Amino acid sequence: MAFFSGYKSTVFIWFLILSTCGSPQKTEKANGAIAEVKEKSEILKAIEIGANQTEKYLPMLKGKSVGMVANQTSVIFKGNQYTHLVDSLITLDIEVKKVFTPEHGFRGQADAGEKVKDGTDVKTGLPLISLHGENRKPSAEHLKGLDVVLFDIQDVGVRFYTYIATLQLVMEACAENNIPVLVLDRPNPNAHYIDGPTMEAENTGFLGMTEIPLVYGMTIGEYAKMINEEGMLTDGLKANLIIIPLQNWTHITPYHLPIRPSPNLPNDQAINLYPSLGLFEGTNANAGRGTEFQFQRYGASFLDSTQYSFSYTPKPNFGSKNPKEKGELCYGKDLSKISKMNEVTLQWIIDAYKNSTDKSKFFITNGFTRHAGTKKLQQQIELGLTEQEIKNSWQTDLEKFKKIRKKYLLYN
Structure with missing residues (x-):
């Protein structure tokens, strides 16, 4: 496949060169196209760890x-x-x-x-x-x-x-x-x-x-x-x-992990959803541990069954000997097919809290604070703030961090 791609690029370049002979303007345009093909070729080089x-x-x-x-x-x-x-x-x-x-x-x-x-x-x-x-x-x-x-x-x-x-x-x-x-x-x-x-x-x-x-x-x-x-x-x-440092990589270069970084991050989808669903670790709800879809679903036996069409039952498995809600029928959502996330979303944890039949047992307060990094997030969710209102409260700290981060980036 790599040879075929290279062959197509070469044919395209020679076509441009031959079709623009005798015209300075067209030659300049062809040179630009050649440069663009070369640039794309550089981007597509294998990442070197x-x-x-x-x-x-x-x-x-x-x-x-x-x-x-x-x-x-x-x-x-x-x-x-x-x-x-x-x-x-x-x-x-x-x-x-x-x-x-x-x-x-x-x-x-x-x-x-x-x-x-x-x-x-x-x-x-x-x-x-x-x-x-x-x-x-x-x-x-x-x-x-x-x-x-x-x-x-x-x-x-x-x-x-x-x-x-x-x-x-x-x-x-x-x-x-x-x-x-x-x-x-x-x-x-x-x-x-x-x-x-x-x-x-x-x-x-x-x-x-x-x-x-x-x-x-x-x-x-x-x-x-x-x-x-x-x-x-x-x-x-x-x-x-x-x-x-890495070679041929930028912060926006997609990267597939061929080896699980830990037992409960089995694939790219789980890794992408982990920042958002990882917050469930500070609650009594299950985030897919004890299934083959870790961090690609969430649910609990104490979520209102009338609000969900999806259910599953966590059982002990590789990497999760004693998952939360073990053996219990959990009502919740399947996220295994949703598009790639480019942000932390609170929509799922807000949804689960709203639909909890016993809100007093939803949060494990100390655990949730350690995962969130702040007591405010639990308080904001319990007060009924919207996702956007909560995310707005993060912005000053995010901007401050971005200025520090920028000084130490090794890649674009």
Whole structure:
């Protein structure tokens, strides 16, 4: 297909050249068309992730004791195949000493929020140090003997998705122990917009460590650069940060994730809807966990059945051993076929709250505040404000953040 596309472009260019011979005006027009075809060809080049650019970072790792922050998404792509980065580095005689694992573990199979234990990787024999169990931040003892820590995890660009919190804590630990951090950048599939309530200082925690919007429109490399330079690490620390940037990618370039970034984000639709449906995590309603359509539907047994034509029953499955509303017939909406979202929408959570038969049991207040980043959102929904009225209240903070964000963008 790629050859055929290139063949068509070549034929088109030669047709323009031959049809405009002898006319300066037409030749100029043809040259413009050729330039446009070349420009489109550049845009359509394959995205090159940081991990694939081995020539840029292998020299930094040779002869060094390396710690890695990695999971199932930490791979090098070779056409339609891929090799795990840990396996690749070991094959290339890089001295990988240990792997630090985020939420969901090294192989990405643990439930959301489930504690992950330290252990040993069966395939490589490497020690696995959990950063989602007793420790969220590597200790000085964990980092002892390491010359560099390499971070390579696929993010989805949503504040309460915990991989950026792990990144921040790793950077802090490495700054405290004078160890460089090497980030291999990957595309953010939700980088095409900035939206949602901004985290308030008093609500910061593992679901949002910095005062950023729910959707912040940055790759993990750009985010690392921002928190490092803006003094967002504890005590204003600065890590010795090195980023291997993407090639042939912009913030509006569509990107398909070939590997689930976590058990309950199975496809592009779920990842796109996650910023909006993820807010249901702070309620007693179900957002598709316990089905094969995680974050592509919502419902609850306590929603008014007369208002919905769609229903489903959550059951334990991969990545969700005990889903909310387990075994209960849930009434709600199927969103698996809706068009791609370019904003955070509150229409579904407002709809679910309005149609709750017992509004007192809808919100899990502490959980909802930690996900939203503010107490105001629950209050606004309970008061009956419209989606637009609520979104208008976000704008001042969003504009303030956009000015900060702009300083650290690595891509258009």
